[in-house]
Each structure stands twice: as structure tokens, then as C-alpha cells.
Amino acid sequence: GKTFGLIGASGFFLNNAVYDVGIYTLFLFQMVFMDTAATIPTGAMAERWKFMSFVLFAFFISMFVYPIFGNWVWGGGWLATLGTNFGLGHGHVDFAGSSVVHLVGGITALAGAMILGPRLKKYNSDGTANTLPGHNIPMAIVGTFILAFGWFGFNAGSTLAGNDLRIGIIATNTMLASASGAITAVVLHYARTKKFDPAMSANGLLAGLVAITAPCAFVNATSSFIIGAIAGPLVVLAYTFIDTKLRIDDPVGAVAVHGVNGFWGIIALGLFADGSYGDGWNGVAGTVKGLFYGDAGQFFAELIGGVACIAFVFPVMYGFFKLCDKLFGIRVSAEIEHAGLDLAEMGVRGYEDAEVIPANSPAMPVSENIPVTAMRTASPQQ
Template sequence: MNFKFLQKKIPSYLLIGAVVVLLLMLFEPTRSFAQDATGAKTGTINDVPAATAGKPTVSEVGEVAGHNKIAINIMWTLLAGFLVMFMQAGFALVETGFTQKKNVAHTMGMNFMVYAVGMFGFWICGFAFMFGGALNAATLGGAPGVISHEYVVHMFGHDFGLAGSVGFFLNSDVYDVGVFTLFLFQMVFMDTTATIPTGSMAERWSFKSFLIFGFFISMFVYPIYGNWVWGGGWLSQLGANFGLGHGMVDFAGSSVVHMVGGVAALAGAIIIGPRIGKFNADGTTNTIPGHNIPMALLGTFILALGWFGFNPGSTLAGGDFRISIVAVNTMMAGTAGTLAVLILLYIQKKKPDPGMLANGMLAGLVAITAPCAFVNSLSSVIIGAIAGALVVLTIYIMDYKVKIDDPVGAFAVHGVNGAWGVLAVGLFSDGSYGDGWNGVAGPVKGLFYGDASQLGAQSVGALTCLVFVFVVMYAFFKISNKITPIRVKAEDEIAGLDIPEMGVQGYVD
């Protein structure tokens, strides 16, 4: 071989390096490793804390096993909470993409600040009202030493829980790893609720009014209804007290999170009124297109990712094998909602509007959130497909029949399909999961699997959510409008809210 030729073409240091690498490759298989490259020897009996090293007692092994179980559950719940927190970015992108570019900083600003405002409201008293009567979550360690207390009224021979009374400001009485885990997980759930109305009231909502709303919904509305369903309150006890199935069952929040936010969004949209130019004097409707569809679709994908924290995370237990079924059902319902919208658009001889497809996916995800742990995959597809049809129908009714302006379809996605998800529990639950749920023996079954009473409990829960949230939020918006106007000036709305409300432009042209 002509090495002089190679030296002219390849620097000598590269040749030396190549020879070294070749020798290492030849030598590597002959080496014997003293380390544990496979992990088979990592973690032995010597790693179990024991009075006598290497000879733990049964009790000492049991302590470690119990500690590890709770550690896995806490880690899983926290990681799921981190995913749900990331959903806030998804909401921000979806809502901003579906609105006009002159309001980018304003819409993004609301989605950003609701995180901070909502967190402080929930920390002050929201968490206490919601879970102060049921802080002993066994999957998170049972909160040893933490005393829970629920405000109750006694009627018809039964106790009706209304709100918790322990845990204000996460004080020293609840200074506990399990309680703090539950707080973080529930705080990011609450934040989802609080951000939903920012879509229905976008492009005309005063930022100061929005800030007041953020505190109100996080401190009172979300926590109180949440207590009734998840905190041991009266809706959860409809089964134990009145024989209605397992009481109100909502695995991950179709009602507690989405319907509460969606109904609040409806009340706000009615009070604030439509955007200028949305409806004509003759009753016809104008489309006000969003400015950035790629942004909205990216946000939708982020939300779909976050939903794997939302639904599977609601097990609060990394060792609950049902997580896989919950995750697959979540996926299937979301895609079924998307395909249902696509089919409906083609049936109507319309183009496959990406915005409607995105809302179809979100509708399916909202609807499956309550029943995801209790149904099979076929049922999840049916639930998601019906959700897709409902979102198309509801948006049409709001735009062309009742003339309520909801720029991003917040009520159609979260309100209507939150209710549908709750009812779906009472229809499709197949009896394969939920034994002992809300203190009632036996698994959760719906109407199609032999228990009509579960549908009764779900109907009471959905109706209660609708009436309670709408009445309270309608009154709130009326009253808060007296404190500071909820709607911006007409001239500011026409010019764009970025400068008048936020002081900066979202896009600098």
C-alpha cells in the first residue's frame, strides 16, 4: 500500500486515531468486567436497612417494601402532575392560535398568569375546602398524624359533606409528604379548570377582571364541587346513603375539571357578550378565523400528551396495573373524536378544517376522562366518537342558533363533553374495576352492564355541576363587573388588546 499517498490525503493524527480505535475494538471483547454492567447484582439484601447488617428481619423487610411502594406511588403521581402542568402550555397555544394576532400577548398573558393566580388561590383555601375532609390518601402513605375534618349537614338521616376545613395555606398541621403530593397533583388539575374560560371570553376580557376570576374559581368554585365528588362530599356518598350505584364516579375529572370550567366559560361568554363583528344585525354569523393554525395544532398535541398525566396519573399509584388500560382508552377516545369530526365534515361536504379536527380530539379526551378506568377499548371509541359529534353540533348551535360567541369552542369541548363523559360512566362501565369505590362493595357497573342506579348517580352529579357552577359564576361575573368592568373598551377591542391591556405587542410587525 502506498502510505505516502495516504499521508498526503489524510493527516497523520487521524491515521493514528483510527489505529487506536481499531485496537480498542479488537481488545474490548476480551476484557472481563468487575462492575455490574447488567444491574443483576445491584441492590441486594445488604441494601436493606437492618439492625444486623445483611440479616434483616421480616419486619425490617416489610418496612422497606412498604416504603418503596409509597415512594413509587408518590413519584408516579408527581411525574403525572408535571405532565398536567405542561398542559398549560398546550392551552396557551390552542387558544392563542384560534384567536386574532392583535390579541396574542393578551391571550398568552391570561394563560400564563392563571397558573400563578390559581396556585395561590388553591394554596390559600381551595385545597382545604376540597380535600380537608379526606386527606388520608392510602396510596400516598395515609398521611400519618394528619387529622381531616369535613363540614357536614345532617338531613334525611344522613350526613352530607359540603367542604373540608383542614389545610389552609398548607400549614404545619398538613406538613406531610403525601398531602403535599396530593396538593401539587390537584393544583395543576385546578389550573386546567381555571384556564378554560380564558378561551370562551378571549379577545374582549379585561385583564384585571380575569385576575379576580382566577382567585375566585381556584378558591371556591372548583374546590367546593370537587369536594362533593373527590373529597368525600355528598355526591360521592349517593351510593352509600341512597343506593345509587357507587355514588358520583368521575375517575379523572370530566365533571370536576372540565365541566366546571366549561360551564363557567358559558356563563362568562353570556355575560361578556359576543366580539364586535361576530354577529350581524340581520342575525347572520361571521367567522373570525384564528391567526395561527400550526400553533393551535401543536397545542392540541401537547394537551394530548399531558392527558397521559391527567388520566393514568389519577390512579395515584404507580403499581396499579390499570394504568395501561386507562392510557389506551384515553388514546382511543381522542382519536375517535378526531375521526368522527372528519367524517361529519365530509358528510356535510366541507373541507377537513384543522381547527374542528383539533376540537374533536379534545372533545374525545374530555369525554373519556371520567370513564377511562371503567370501560373497555370499544366503549372508549364509542364515547370518543359521540364526543366528536357533540362538539360539531354544539359549536353550530352556539354560532348559528343561540348566538353565543365562544372563540375556541370551550363550552362545546369541555362543558358538553364533560357532562357526556360523566353520563358515559353510568352507561358503559363494565364491572371490571372499582371494587369498593366510594365505600360501596363490588365493581362499578353501568346501565349496559346491569346497574341502572349508577346512571342515576351520574345524572345527579352532572345536573348539580350545571346548576351550581352556572348560577354561582353568572352571579360572580355580574358582581365582579361592578368592581371592575369585565369587558374592555370597544376601541381597544377593535385595535387589539396587546397594547391597551398588556403594554406590549405579541408580534412586532
């Protein structure tokens, strides 16, 4: 008969039932994936989100939302069995997390940013958007390359076997998609603004990586380049639409990078999978093929998985953020937001030569006041 798994029922807390080195290794690997999904929203909610609210959120998404959807796709759940139950290809296939990690994180970021509201002075009374400059673009580019380097472990590591010769193909496809995403994003941005924006180039690179995450093992090099080349313009157009039309403040473009391109990644698998890999995937005989290679069912399985992710994650996370906001508030005060969250939320300055905050200000707890003269300033007389 047909099976429709909705939630795992065993193996909690790494008990004796799963006391196996392979399971422990998989748990450690999956913990990093879960952490990625949980940290994606921090970019969209930056500069105004209470830290304790983030901690509570991290527990919630890590313990409930991510494991449930992950079980649907990677644990033999109902999305994985769309092939065996209904003949839709190999069921919903996501090699390394375009939907399970990035779409989950991107949709969560959208829900959180909507509840949290825009940063101070982001939008004018007439609805037009202001550009609030980033703190350190060179450091952001360094961070982008750190992410890109880690992605080779993220994607290639999802073979779960060091002797799988597919690793070389996966790594090459990952590189090609990231490069084409960066190129097309910066070219489109230049065509619109006559400026080569390094931040948009970085987002284009990340968009290509997100998009290739699901299909990286199932497509050829040419398709990988095309997938990334589409991801680049998608992130530019989606970021602009979200920022200026929907007026949802997403400082780093997390929704466009992870949400929009996470969805594009699974659709790309449903289109470009060439039948060279995946024999027996999700219990279905034969290799994984997309629409362009003769299997329309695989395309529909990917589409159903993406829609199911949005339909599950968005209302759950929107409701969670809304409830938390009603109970204790998830946004810092205007005074703290203006001064910066480092001192008020963490008790230390990120940069000692920053603008001095007067003693007893809302951004500095009374018990931790520091004499103004003890702080370094730009004045040469002090």
C-alpha cells in the same frame, strides 16, 4: 346515619394537620387540575376580556367554586355518598375530572361569554354569524398535541399510584377516545361543509379526551372508542348550535368541548362501566358497573352529579361575572379590542411586524408611546 358533606372544614393552607408528603403531592397534582378548570373560560372569552378581571376570576374559581364541587365528588361530599346513602351505585364517580374539571370550566365559560357579549363584527343585524378567522391554525394544532400528550399524565396519573397496573388500560382508552373523536368530528364537518377543517379535527380530538376523562379506568377499549366517536359529533353540533342559534360567541368552542362533553363523559361512565375496576370506590363494596352492565343506580348517580354541577356553577359564576361587570367592567373598549389586547393590556406587542398603531391611540398608554418609525413594517422603504 347518612352524611351530606358540603364543604371541607380542615387542612387549609397546608398547615401542620396535613404535613405529609402524600398530601403535598396530591395538592400539587390537584393544583394543576384546578388551573385547568380556571383557564378553560379564557378561550370562550378571548379577545375582549380585561386581564385584571381574569386575575380576579382565577382567584374566585380556584378558592371557592372548584374546591367546593371537588369536595362533593372527590372529598367524600354528598355526591360521593349517593351510593352509601341512597344505594345509587358507587355514588357519583369521576376518575379524572370530566365533571370536576371540564364541566365546571365549560359552564363557567358559558356564563362568562354570556355576560361579556360577542366580539366586534361577530353577528350581523339580522342575527347571522360571521366567521372570524383564527390567528395561527398550525400553532393551534401544535397546542392541541401538547394537550393530548399531557392528558396521559392527567388521566393515568389519577390512579395516584405508579404501581397500579390499570395505568396501561387508562392510557390506551385515552388514546382510542381521542382518535375516534377527531375522526368523527372531521367526517361530520366534511359531510356538512365539504371541507376538512383542521380546527374542528383538533376540537374533536379534545372532545374525545374530555369525554373519556371520567370513565377511562372503568371501561374497555371498545367502549372507549365509542365514547370518543360520540364526542366528535357532539362538539360539532354543540358548537354550531351555540354559535348560530344561541348566538353566544365562543371563539375556540370551549363550551362545546369541555361543557357538553364533560357532561357526556360522566353519562358515559354511567352507561359503559363494565365492572372490571373500582372495588370499594366511595366506600361501596364491589366494582363500578354502568347501566349497560346491570346497575341503573350508577347511571342516576352520574346524572345527578352533572345536574348538580350545572345548578351550582352556572348561577354562582354568572352572578360573579355580572357583579364584576357592574362594579368595574370586565370587557375592554372597542378601540382596544380592534387594535388587539397585547399592547394595551400587557404593554408589549406579540408580533413586531403587525400593523402599526398610531402614537397616542387608546391601545397605547401615553407614557409608553413608541415612535412609529421605530417599528418594523411591511414597507421596504423603511
